[in-house]
Amino acid sequence: MSDVTSPGWLIARQSARFVLRESTVALLSLMFVVLVLISAWLGWSATSTVNHIYLDAAAFLQSAGQPVPTNPVLDISPLSLMRNMSVYVALIGALSAIVIGNRLVGLDRKAGVLPLIGIRPLGRNAYAGGKIAALAGLILGLAAVASAVAVATFLVLPAVTLTGLQWAQLAGFMGVTTLYMGFFGLIGLAAGAAARSETVGLLLPVTLWLTLTFIFPQLTANLNPTAAINPISALAVPPDTTFFHWAARLLGPFSLADAYKFASAGLLDYLPPGITSPSFIPPVINLILAAGFALAIAWRALTRLSMAQGDYNV
Numbered sequence: 001m002s003d004v005t006s007p008g009w010l011i012a013r014q015s016a017r018f019v020l021r022e023s024t025v026a027l028l029s030l031m032f033v034v035l036v037l038i039s040a041w042l043g044w045s046a047t048s049t050v051n052h053i054y055l056d057a058a059a060f061l062q063s064a065g066q067p068v069p070t071n072p073v074l075d076i077s078p079l080s081l082m083r084n085m086s087v088y089v090a091l092i093g094a095l096s097a098i099v100i101g102n103r104l105v106g107l108d109r110k111a112g113v114l115p116l117i118g119i120r121p122l123g124r125n126a127y128a129g130g131k132i133a134a135l136a137g138l139i140l141g142l143a144a145v146a147s148a149v150a151v152a153t154f155l156v157l158p159a160v161t162l163t164g165l166q167w168a169q170l171a172g173f174m175g176v177t178t179l180y181m182g183f184f185g186l187i188g189l190a191a192g193a194a195a196r197s198e199t200v201g202l203l204l205p206v207t208l209w210l211t212l213t214f215i216f217p218q219l220t221a222n223l224n225p226t227a228a229i230n231p232i233s234a235l236a237v238p239p240d241t242t243f244f245h246w247a248a249r250l251l252g253p254f255s256l257a258d259a260y261k262f263a264s265a266g267l268l269d270y271l272p273p274g275i276t277s278p279s280f281i282p283p284v285i286n287l288i289l290a291a292g293f294a295l296a297i298a299w300r301a302l303t304r305l306s307m308a309q310g311d312y313n314v
Contacts, residue, residue: 011117011130016137019103028096029142035088036146040153043081048157077269078160079169082150086264089177090213090257093142097181098205100138101188104131105302106198114307128302132295135185143178150174166269172284173267179287180260184209186294193301216255219247220278252279259286 019025058068108114117127150170154162162170188205195201221244252258255278263283265271277283 012133015134080270097185098188101185105192190301248278
């Protein structure tokens with residue numbers, strides 16, 4: 001049997017189709033795409049405005065016989081124009097991934113089709129693999145849209161030219177973005193399979209998302225919620241006190257929002273000098289380990305899902 005008609009592939013394809021029909025998933029995904037477009041537009045607008053002002057000033061200074069300073073657009077890395085995208089990923093991107101992961105299993109359980117799937121000649125591994133593949137495809141689709149918007153933005157800016165290394169850094173940023181959303185999607189998938197009710201299956205990963213996004217950064221770096229969603233102020237130096245030193249050591253490796261922010265800042269060249277992640281684990285490695293752990297949790301929950309129960313166990 002070819003891979004295209006394998007049970008796992010069929011489950012992945014049908015699951016993705018059903019989830020895309022969900023109005024909540026469609027709305028959150030559309031919101032994420034719109035925010036990515038806004039982020040790109042803000043970067044493009046600011047750069048274009050500064051460039052036009054510089055060109056007018058340079059023409060005036062040349063006519064007056066005055067020295068012309070360098071273009072301020074060239075004084076900063078062009079990659080930093082995408083810094084707002086990291087905020088939208090940490091908020092709407094992660095939340096969209098949770099809902100997608102939850103609905104991939106929740107729709108089967110709510111519709112009562114698990115017993116019908118269970119009598120088919122396919123194993124639990126095929127079911128789990130199909131669901132994870134569907135999640136991966138949907139999240140990669142969101143990341144692909146964000147990548148296309150970022151690339152188009154840099155291509156239409158006449159004053160901005162990326163080097164080969166900077167294009168590689170942009171690709172790396174999209175890679176860690178996919179990892180970050182993938183972590184939350186896998187947690188949503190695991191909770192949707194393991195929870196005894198639909199509400200709990202969605203509440204657990206959302207609570208984790210809120211904890212990692214707002215509570216842990218406040219404990220490790222004294223960041224209030226408004227600062228945590230700002231790409232620059234979220235990288236502030238924590239207070240030099242015993243509490244924050246120990247909080248950074250104990251909670252730093254688990255503060256994935258911090259890992260994503262520092263990884264994004266490093267790849268997009270807006271990380272302030274002298275500021276490092278609160279975790280002793282490098283941010284990108286931290287995200288990879290977290291995604292691997294979430295994958296193991298999701299696989300375990302899916303392979304232990306009862307195929308004899310047609311609905312939630314309530």
